[in-house]
Amino acid sequence: MTYPRTQGSTTDWTRMDDAAFRAAVREFFARHYPENLRYASARLRLDEVRDWYATLSEHGWIAPSWPQEYGGMGLDPGKHVIFVEEQEAHGVARVPDHGIIMVGPLLIQEGTDEQRARYLPRILSGEEIWCQGYSEPGAGSDLANVRTAAVRDGDDYIVNGQKTWSTLAQDGTHMFMLVRTDQDAKKQEGISFLLVDMTTPGITVRPMKTLAGHEEFCEVFFDDVRVPAANIVGEVNRGWSIAKALLTFERLFLGSPKLAQSALSRLGTLAVLTGQNDDPVFRERFAGLEMDVADLNALYRHFSGIVKAGGKLGPDISLQKIYGTETFSRIADAIVEIAGTGAMIGGRAPLGDDGFDVLAAFYNARPATIYGGTNEIQRNIVATAVLDLPRR
Incomplete structure (x- = not known):
C-alpha cells in the first residue's frame, strides 16, 4: 500500500469564528464519513477505519491540534474541542489515534529534530500506527509502580518486562512506553519515555478477549528487546512528568x-x-x-x-x-x-x-x-x- 504524505491543511482556521468552524466540520463529516460506520457499538479495528484514516490524511484533517508546519490543522484548544464535539455528534469512530493525540504533540514539544523528521510524517500518513505501553500487572492506575526495565548497553537499551491493557496493540507498528531506567530512584523518578518498533525481536503481543467477545486489549511481553537509546523522548529518568501531561487532556474527553x-x-x-x-x-x-x-x-x-x-x-x-x-x-x-x-x-x-x-x-x-x-x-x-x- 502506498501512503500519501499530507502537507496539512492550508486553511487558516484561526481566522474563522467558532460557529462557522463548527458548520465546516459538521459538513465535512456529513460528506466524507462512511454512513455504515456511524455510532459503532465497539472500538473499530484498523482495517475497518483505514480508508477513513486515509481520507482525513489526504485532506490534512488527521491531526487537528498539530501546528500546520508539521502537517496538522493548527487548531487552537477551543476549536479542537469543537472538532471533537462534532465527531461525537456525528458518530464518527476513533481511528487508531495514539500517534495523533499523544506521540505527535509530545515529539513536537519534547522531541529532537531527528525524532520529528522520522516519526511525524509516518503518523500523519497512517504508515505507522502507535499503541500505548503504560499499565502493567501491579502498575495500572498507579503508573509510578512500573517495573519494566530498560538497561543501558552501549548505544541501546535492553528492555524486559510486560505491559497490559494496551489498546489494539495487535494493530500497532510502534509503542510509546514507560520504562524504569533507574532501579534505585524513588518510584516517580527513574522512569523514562521510550519509543519502540513493534517488529523488534523479543516482543510478543497477546490479545485478550473481553466480556463482549472483542479483542480490544492486549498483553505485550518484552524479552531482551534491544531499543536504540536515541528513542528516549526528553530527559532520561524524567518520563513521569511527560506521562502525566499526556493524561490530563485525555480525561476531558473520557x-x-x-x-x-x-x-x-x-x-x-x-x-x-x-x-x-x-x-x-x-x-x-x-x-x-x-x-x-x-x-x-x-x-x-x-x-x-x-x-x-x-x-x-x-x-x-x-x-x-x-x-x-x-x-x-x-x-x-x-x-x-x-x-x-x-x-x-x-x-x-x-x-x-x-x-x-x-x-x-x-x-x-x-x-x-x-x-x-x-x-x-x-x-x-x-x-x-x-x-x-x-x-x-
Whole structure:
C-alpha cells in the first residue's frame, strides 16, 4: 500500500469564528464519513477505519491540534474541542489515534529534530500506527509502580518486562512506553519515555478477549528487546512528568457526555418498545437520569470552556472523568434492567423492527470507569490535590 504524505491543511482556521468552524466540520463529516460506520457499538479495528484514516490524511484533517508546519490543522484548544464535539455528534469512530493525540504533540514539544523528521510524517500518513505501553500487572492506575526495565548497553537499551491493557496493540507498528531506567530512584523518578518498533525481536503481543467477545486489549511481553537509546523522548529518568501531561487532556474527553447521552436515548427507545414508558416509577427514574446528564453537560462545558479560553486543566478534571463514566454506567445498568429476557441475548435482541442490542452500552460501561486511571484513583486525586485532604 502506498501512503500519501499530507502537507496539512492550508486553511487558516484561526481566522474563522467558532460557529462557522463548527458548520465546516459538521459538513465535512456529513460528506466524507462512511454512513455504515456511524455510532459503532465497539472500538473499530484498523482495517475497518483505514480508508477513513486515509481520507482525513489526504485532506490534512488527521491531526487537528498539530501546528500546520508539521502537517496538522493548527487548531487552537477551543476549536479542537469543537472538532471533537462534532465527531461525537456525528458518530464518527476513533481511528487508531495514539500517534495523533499523544506521540505527535509530545515529539513536537519534547522531541529532537531527528525524532520529528522520522516519526511525524509516518503518523500523519497512517504508515505507522502507535499503541500505548503504560499499565502493567501491579502498575495500572498507579503508573509510578512500573517495573519494566530498560538497561543501558552501549548505544541501546535492553528492555524486559510486560505491559497490559494496551489498546489494539495487535494493530500497532510502534509503542510509546514507560520504562524504569533507574532501579534505585524513588518510584516517580527513574522512569523514562521510550519509543519502540513493534517488529523488534523479543516482543510478543497477546490479545485478550473481553466480556463482549472483542479483542480490544492486549498483553505485550518484552524479552531482551534491544531499543536504540536515541528513542528516549526528553530527559532520561524524567518520563513521569511527560506521562502525566499526556493524561490530563485525555480525561476531558473520557468524561465527555457523548456516551451518556447516547445511552439515555437508547434507554428511552427501549422503554417505548417494552411498555416501560407508561410506568410512573420508570418515568421518575428516567427523569433523574436526564438531570444527571444535564449536570454532566454543565460540568463538561465548564472544563471545555477553560480549554477554549486557552487555560490549563487542573487536577479537578478528574471530576469530569468520574461523573461522566459513572453516569454512563448507571444508564447502561438501567437498559439491562428493563430489557427483561432481552438482556440475556448477545447481539440484537428481538425488540422492535430492527432488533435492539441491549448489552452494547453495558459492555462499554464496564471498562470506562477503569481506563485513563480508575475512578478510585481519580477520587484520590480530587481528595489530595483539590480538597487538600491529608494522605494516610
